[in-house]
Amino acid sequence: MPVFAANLTMMFNEWSFLDRFDAAADAGFSAVEYLFPYDEKPEAVADRLTRNGLTQAMFNLPPGDWQAGERGLAALGSRFDDLTASIAKGLDYAEAVGAKRLHLMAGLADPRDPAAKEAYHRSVVYAAEKLSERGISLLLEPINPRNMPGYFLNNVDGAAEFIANLGLSNVKLQFDIYHCQIIHGDVSSRLRKFIPMTGHVQIASVPSRHEPDDEELNYPYLFTLLDELDYQGFVGCEYIPRGHTLDGLGWFRS
């Protein structure tokens, strides 16, 4: 069975952010992930991880001004200086919490625009080098256009091709099964094809993005497939509980 990481941005919202670490550990998780830790001090996050014996599976590098609608800076050529600063900040947190994977969000830009493509390439190469100096993998995640309209990296096959062409050993695919099902379908054949370049997997039911125990996808089958494919990374539980987080953990316990 894969190692599951509770997503503390979506799950355990009944608790304050720092208390979610305790709640996840009490519920049986050995690892956690979240979008952004930047409202807390790195030492405070590290303390919760240590106290609870939790591993930090991954988190996202700062995405620009999220409240103002930004969804990453990598494809925005005019924001390269902000991007370099955001990588430095993310690396400070990664060092404090011992994270070995960081997700770089692409931003809102037309994927056919040559200037956006060039900016994205430059940003990814820059980030990959900075992260490799610390032994950290850089994750790139295709996101479906229904949840994030206008997002640059909106196609799993295209992202995989980009990573393969780049040929940098620490650049990996963040394979969010929820997004893949909405964008393309045919999830299991894509897992078979792309697992060697996958650094992180995420799950949720489709289409509701609730617990991975119902609706379009057969998760028990996909978990067995991940084992068959010898996937060694974490599986992030990036779903919005239907009710109380603890009441929705039947799939996890079984």
Ligand SMILES: O=C(O)[C@@H](O)C(=O)CO
């Ligand atoms: O799937 C998602 O939405 C996340 O993994 C993310 O990083 C951006 O929201």
Ligand SMILES: [Mg+2]
């Ligand atoms: Mg995701």
